[in-house]
Amino acid sequence: MSDAWRVTRGADLRARNTFGVSARAPLLLELDEAARLADALAALPAGPLLVLGGGSNLLFAGDPEGAVLSLRAASLRILAEDGAYAIVRADAGADWHGFVRWTLDHGLYGMENLALIPGTVGAAPIQNIGAYGVEVREFVHAVEALEPATGRSRRLSRDECALGYRDSLFKRERDRFIVTAVEFRLSRTPAVRIDYAGVREALAADGLAAPTPARVFDAVCALRRSKLPDPAAIGNAGSFFKNPIVPLAQAQALADAHPRLPVFPGVDERSRKLSAAWLIDACGWKGHRDGDAGVSTQHALVLVNHGAATGAQLLALARWIAASVSERFGVALEPEPRIVGDHW
Numbered sequence: 001m002s003d004a005w006r007v008t009r010g011a012d013l014r015a016r017n018t019f020g021v022s023a024r025a026p027l028l029l030e031l032d033e034a035a036r037l038a039d040a041l042a043a044l045p046a047g048p049l050l051v052l053g054g055g056s057n058l059l060f061a062g063d064p065e066g067a068v069l070s071l072r073a074a075s076l077r078i079l080a081e082d083g084a085y086a087i088v089r090a091d092a093g094a095d096w097h098g099f100v101r102w103t104l105d106h107g108l109y110g111m112e113n114l115a116l117i118p119g120t121v122g123a124a125p126i127q128n129i130g131a132y133g134v135e136v137r138e139f140v141h142a143v144e145a146l147e148p149a150t151g152r153s154r155r156l157s158r159d160e161c162a163l164g165y166r167d168s169l170f171k172r173e174r175d176r177f178i179v180t181a182v183e184f185r186l187s188r189t190p191a192v193r194i195d196y197a198g199v200r201e202a203l204a205a206d207g208l209a210a211p212t213p214a215r216v217f218d219a220v221c222a223l224r225r226s227k228l229p230d231p232a233a234i235g236n237a238g239s240f241f242k243n244p245i246v247p248l249a250q251a252q253a254l255a256d257a258h259p260r261l262p263v264f265p266g267v268d269e270r271s272r273k274l275s276a277a278w279l280i281d282a283c284g285w286k287g288h289r290d291g292d293a294g295v296s297t298q299h300a301l302v303l304v305n306h307g308a309a310t311g312a313q314l315l316a317l318a319r320w321i322a323a324s325v326s327e328r329f330g331v332a333l334e335p336e337p338r339i340v341g342d343h344w
Helices: 034-042 094-106 122-128 199-205 213-229 248-257 276-282 311-329
Strands: 004-012 024-031 049-051 059-062 067-071 077-080 085-091 140-147 152-157 178-187 235-239 245-247 263-265 271-274 293-295 304-305 339-342
Touching: 034 067, 034 178, 034 339, 049 263, 059 311, 094 213, 122 140, 122 271, 178 235, 199 213, 245 248, 248 263, 248 271, 271 276, 276 311, 293 311, 304 311
Parallel strands: 024 067, 049 067, 059 339
Antiparallel strands: 004 024, 077 085, 085 178, 140 152, 140 178, 235 304, 245 271, 263 271, 293 304
């Protein structure tokens, strides 16, 4: 025990994951000062370590095998600026949505399309979060992380982070680094990105000829609230499946057979991204319920816990959904959330 951290044995994690499923950690380490991370880890018994942020992008299909780490430092500050851009540093434990609001309050623009995404700043580069035509990799300047195996603190450039579609170095080498802070390069020019369907229509309905970043922020929040269930009201982790990326020929064949299937640009000219929500809805899953494990009536991508579902039950439902999409369309779905206590 230290003034910088607290350890709880047999910690209940139900309130620490947005699915609201029961799970228990052998040890929970809550750390207030990232500078003491190496010391805190040295005080833990050897074994697996799960870094837990807001619990909004994981499913406890079982109990974690080892200790759970919660980074609580949440400071935000401007490190440098040249008049056109500023470098902002945010601790990993800062609330993501609160951070996006903070950037607007400080005249820093670009991330308003990423408003209301649940979770912490530290999770943002790991998942390379994205919404409404914007991905966080566009703004990441550097990531500060600890390498537990060596005890070294590292500062990785955006290129070193290898950020891709819902992917990163931190996700591919999951246990190699613990993200402690993220630096962002943000513009002082209030340009907006409103070409994504939904955002454009919401702003047009207001009759705004030149919408501000603050108005885009509000529109995105309203859109997310209208389409996605509130985890405070019903357990969920937002979109459960990634939009699948398939070869161009396969996308064209599916679009020919199903003209209403939304098809988006892929990672290159030889690929396309398909709407996972449309595929799932076409298989009849939207609003489905099996006990307390179900699919949202608002959005086919969202699995929900109606109250007492276990993580194992939600995972089983996700597997059934993926199997039905594969059987009907020949498309493999992959989960967005990290699955703890089992595997996909």
